[in-house]
Amino acid sequence: MAQAEPLVRTPVELPRPARASDAVVRHIKEMVLRGELRSGQRLPSEKELARQFGLSRVTIRDALRVLESEGFVRIRVGAGGGVFVSVPGPRHVTESLANLLRVNRASLRALAEARLLLEPEVAALAAQRARPRDLEAMRAAVEEARVGRQRGDPYFIPHSVGFHTALAEASGNPVLVAALASFRALFHEVLARLLPDDAMAARAVEDHQAILDAVRARDPERARSLMREHLVYFAERVERLSRRRRVTSPW
Numbered sequence: 001m002a003q004a005e006p007l008v009r010t011p012v013e014l015p016r017p018a019r020a021s022d023a024v025v026r027h028i029k030e031m032v033l034r035g036e037l038r039s040g041q042r043l044p045s046e047k048e049l050a051r052q053f054g055l056s057r058v059t060i061r062d063a064l065r066v067l068e069s070e071g072f073v074r075i076r077v078g079a080g081g082g083v084f085v086s087v088p089g090p091r092h093v094t095e096s097l098a099n100l101l102r103v104n105r106a107s108l109r110a111l112a113e114a115r116l117l118l119e120p121e122v123a124a125l126a127a128q129r130a131r132p133r134d135l136e137a138m139r140a141a142v143e144e145a146r147v148g149r150q151r152g153d154p155y156f157i158p159h160s161v162g163f164h165t166a167l168a169e170a171s172g173n174p175v176l177v178a179a180l181a182s183f184r185a186l187f188h189e190v191l192a193r194l195l196p197d198d199a200m201a202a203r204a205v206e207d208h209q210a211i212l213d214a215v216r217a218r219d220p221e222r223a224r225s226l227m228r229e230h231l232v233y234f235a236e237r238v239e240r241l242s243r244r245r246r247v248t249s250p251w
Helices: 020-033 046-053 057-069 090-103 108-129 132-150 157-170 174-194 198-216 220-245
Strands: 073-076 082-085
Touching: 020 046, 020 057, 046 057, 057 073, 108 157, 108 174, 108 198, 108 220, 132 157, 132 198, 157 174, 157 198, 174 220, 198 220
Parallel strands: none
Antiparallel strands: 073 082
């Protein structure tokens, strides 16, 4: 078997007092982002990486765990196992941003404000760019929520996530998709503590249908206006119920 190309040709400068594993993480990330390491490519063994970087296997192991958590590598065990290069997808970006917001204890009001600035514009873009499959995904989410409510299920969050995700994807802007998913994830963590709430469930179905109709009609101004009204209603109701029930954010 041919010798794998070394990841390190010259010693890596380790900034102090940064941990050595951080330098390994940064080095491998940069190689992935520059295209020097391709998705699916197998990295050298832990022992070989330790030799190349001049570090202990424990340090290399720590670095690989960080890279795996951020979506830059996949670690497989057993026959045919090893460490394989991966390219972070939208889920990893979303989780990273959501975790950053948790660490910084983003307030419910700040999350609502961020959504209010971005999501009406996303709805307007969707009205201009939505493809048939986007419209179908939104329609299915609205219908599932409606059927669930008829069955007496007021826990509408999965359907709401499905609708807003499909709407964001219809905008054709992956940056907005990832950012809004992060904001919604945290907002819904608080919202989940306030359910069941039939009034919110009914309003979600009604609003989503109206927004879908505007998107389908290719009416960006109406889609923008309806989304703004929708977000204002939910932000105000969630904040009011949170105070009344003394529900705090879970982070």
